[in-house]
Amino acid sequence: xxxxxxxxxxxxxxxxxxxxxxxxxxxxxxxxxxxxxxxxxxxxxxxxxxxxxxxxxxxxxxxxxxxxxxxxxxxxxxxxxxxxxxxxxxxxxxxxxxxxxxxxxxxxxxxxxxxxxxxxxxxxxxxxxxxxxxxxxxxxxxxxxxxxxxxxxxxxxxxxxxxxxxxxxxxxxxxxxxxxxxxxxxxxxxxxxxxxxxxxxxxxxxxxxxxxxxxxxxxxxxxxxxxxxxxxxxxxxxxxxxxxxxxxxxxxxxxxxxxxxxxxxxxxxxxxxxxxxxxxxxxxxxxxxx
Amino acid sequence: xxxxxxxxxxxxxxxxxxxxxxxxxxxxxxxxxxxxxxxxxxxxxxxxxxxxxxxxxxxxxxxxxxxxxxxxxxxxxxxxxxxxxxxxxxxxxxxxxxxxxxxxxxxxxxxxxxxxxxxxxxxxxxxxxxxxxxxxxxxxxxxxxxxxxxxxxxxxxx
Numbered sequence: 001x002x003x004x005x006x007x008x009x010x011x012x013x014x015x016x017x018x019x020x021x022x023x024x025x026x027x028x029x030x031x032x033x034x035x036x037x038x039x040x041x042x043x044x045x046x047x048x049x050x051x052x053x054x055x056x057x058x059x060x061x062x063x064x065x066x067x068x069x070x071x072x073x074x075x076x077x078x079x080x081x082x083x084x085x086x087x088x089x090x091x092x093x094x095x096x097x098x099x100x101x102x103x104x105x106x107x108x109x110x111x112x113x114x115x116x117x118x119x120x121x122x123x124x125x126x127x128x129x130x131x132x133x134x135x136x137x138x139x140x141x142x143x144x145x146x147x148x149x150x151x152x153x154x155x156x157x158x159x160x161x162x163x164x165x166x167x168x169x170x171x172x173x174x175x176x177x178x179x180x181x182x183x184x185x186x187x188x189x190x191x192x193x194x195x196x197x198x199x200x201x202x203x204x205x206x207x208x209x210x211x212x213x214x215x216x217x218x219x220x221x222x223x224x225x226x227x228x229x230x231x232x233x234x235x236x237x238x239x240x241x242x243x244x245x246x247x248x249x250x251x252x253x254x255x256x257x258x259x260x261x262x263x264x265x266x267x268x269x270x271x272x273x274x275x276x277x278x279x280x281x282x283x284x285x286x287x288x289x290x
Numbered sequence: 291x292x293x294x295x296x297x298x299x300x301x302x303x304x305x306x307x308x309x310x311x312x313x314x315x316x317x318x319x320x321x322x323x324x325x326x327x328x329x330x331x332x333x334x335x336x337x338x339x340x341x342x343x344x345x346x347x348x349x350x351x352x353x354x355x356x357x358x359x360x361x362x363x364x365x366x367x368x369x370x371x372x373x374x375x376x377x378x379x380x381x382x383x384x385x386x387x388x389x390x391x392x393x394x395x396x397x398x399x400x401x402x403x404x405x406x407x408x409x410x411x412x413x414x415x416x417x418x419x420x421x422x423x424x425x426x427x428x429x430x431x432x433x434x435x436x437x438x439x440x441x442x443x444x445x446x447x448x
Contacts, residue, residue: 002333010311012357033355040353041334043312053312057358081347105423106401108335110347111354193422194336 003043007050016061016141019054020168024143028165030054034077034116037108062115062170065089073139074172076115080127081106083114092176095130095185095202102126105193115169118151121159121225124264128155128226129202130185132218134174141170148173155225180207182288184281187220188273190264197221198265201229201277205285211240212285217278222257222270229256232278246282250275296356300325301369311357316340318356319366327367327396331425338424341397341404342366348404350423367396370403379403382441383434390428397424402438412442 010033013019023030033039033053042048056062062077067088074083080100083089090097103109103117103126117125118138128151136151140163151172154162163169177183182205189195200220206213215237217229231252235245259270293308300323307322319325319342328351331339335350342351343365370377376384379402389395398421405412405420412420417438426434 005310005312008310008312010355010357012311036353036355036358037335037350040314040355044314044333044352055311055355055357104335105338106404106420107338107341107348107350107423108353110349193419 001046003046003048003050008043008048009052010055011052012055012058014058016059016168016170019056019059020141020143020166022054023168024166032056032119032168034113034119035079035111037104037112038116038120038122056168062168070176072174072176074114074174076113076119076169076171078114078172080104080109080112080114080117083127084109093130093134093174094183095133095204096127096174098185099126099130099187099200099202102187102189102192108194114172118154118172119161119163119169121155121161123158123223123225123227124196124200124221125226126187126197126200126220129200129218129220131172131174132226132228133183133185133202133204133216134177135216137173138169139171139173140164140167142167146170152228158224177204177206179213181205182207182285184284186277186280188277196264199259199270199274199277201274201281203281203285205236207241207288210242211238212236212244213238217281219257219274221264222259222274224258227256229253229278231255236282241286241288244282244286246279246286249282250278253278294356294360296360298359298362298364300364301366309356311355313356314352315342315344315354315356315359315364316351318359319351319364325366325368329393329396331393331397336425337394338397338401339394341400341424343400343404346407348401348423365400365403367399370399377403378444379406379438379441382437382444386433386437386440388429388434388437394424394426394428398426398434402434402441405438406442410442410445412438414439417442 033055063075066073083100117127137148184203187197187200202218205215215233232249235249235252259267294311297306329339331337335353340351401424
């Protein structure tokens with residue numbers, strides 16, 4: 001049954017300053033509302049407790065993709081379509097393009113935002129594994145000022161974030177990979193479009209003198225939060241491409257994940273398929289020509 | 291909370307309605323403006339039956355709160371034909387039997403029109419990507435894909 005609208009409130013501040021002032025004046029009272037592609041679903045299904053929302057859509061300060069010589073910086077309200085359409089993202093972060101392309105379908109991508117994908121804090125979200133693989137930082141803002149947090153430390157537990165009640169996610173900042181890099185993204189869902197992932201894996205490796213000099217793996221849907229695969233990474237780091245210990249990494253991966261049975265898949269399937277996708281990625285890495 | 295005076299331009303005509311800021315654009319179109327061509331299927335952005343063009347982009351009208359549609363230019367399926375004259379895309383759907391029960395058809399037409407506006411000569415993958423947010427339980431999609439490809443060849447961008 002749908003929610004009873006008079007129980008709900010939506011404020012529409014005209015600027016980021018006004019939004020932050022409202023958050024600060026009535027601490028803990030507002031829930032930020034971006035593209036609405038998650039919150040409207042819950043509202044339509046009657047699954048949201050009566051709440052007050054803060055619509056950020058008029059906060060121009062939260063829009064736009066900026067490029068510097070070393071980074072791309074995405075306003076929290078950057079849509080998946082804007083990510084798909086941005087040349088610099090294609091050039092530097094192909095995994096991010098793939099994850100934006102596989103989020104819902106076009107109508108969702110036109111409205112859903114990168115910031116919303118992060119702050120909705122679903123462990124099954126499609127862009128966080130890519131963000132983890134690229135060593136992303138997030139910039140948070142409140143009337144007290146701004147601070148930056150490594151994205152891998154931002155999710156602290158299921159739907160728990162390093163985000164104070166007076167803070168908003170302002171920008172997502174990603175360093176451009178340097179040197180020779182390998183990129184991999186694979187989402188396993190029931191179908192290509194409109195599926196929520198059963199497991200998702202993104203990786204980025206920097207290759208130097210034929211060995212893996214830098215390596216990050218981001219995983220979705222296999223832990224309470226989007227997670228790095230540090231144990232599997234450690235097995236591969238420093239190894240020559242022609243002799244990657246793939247089976248050892250697949251075993252180590254089991255210590256990185258804690259999948260559960262739910263409506264989309266089973267813990268067993270997620271363990272097996274995570275290992276297989278890791279294997280696929282590492283075989284591609286070992287065969288890549290640098 | 292206080293209602294919102296929402297002004298919309300729908301299919302070239304301006305309307306102002308008083309609605310809750312979280313009212314769904316889908317309900318405003320169907321119930322306030324009596325434009326019932328736009329359908330509700332799933333109510334959660336999965337099926338595409340409620341697709342409309344908002345400021346030139348395809349969106350799920352069941353997921354758009356009134357407050358985010360303030361001042362928007364909306365095209366619904368009713369806005370595709372010119373009077374009694376079907377758009378080339380609509381005519382192609384008719385010729386190719388791309389509708390069976392017809393419930394998904396308004397959304398399919400809108401998603402296909404959005405595709406052809408962005409990409410007048412789509413290849414097979416682009417057509418599939420453009421329609422991937424729209425479910426049809428009757429046709430098996432083949433006739434829909436045929437209709438869109440033919441309309442594209444005949445030059446159906448607006």
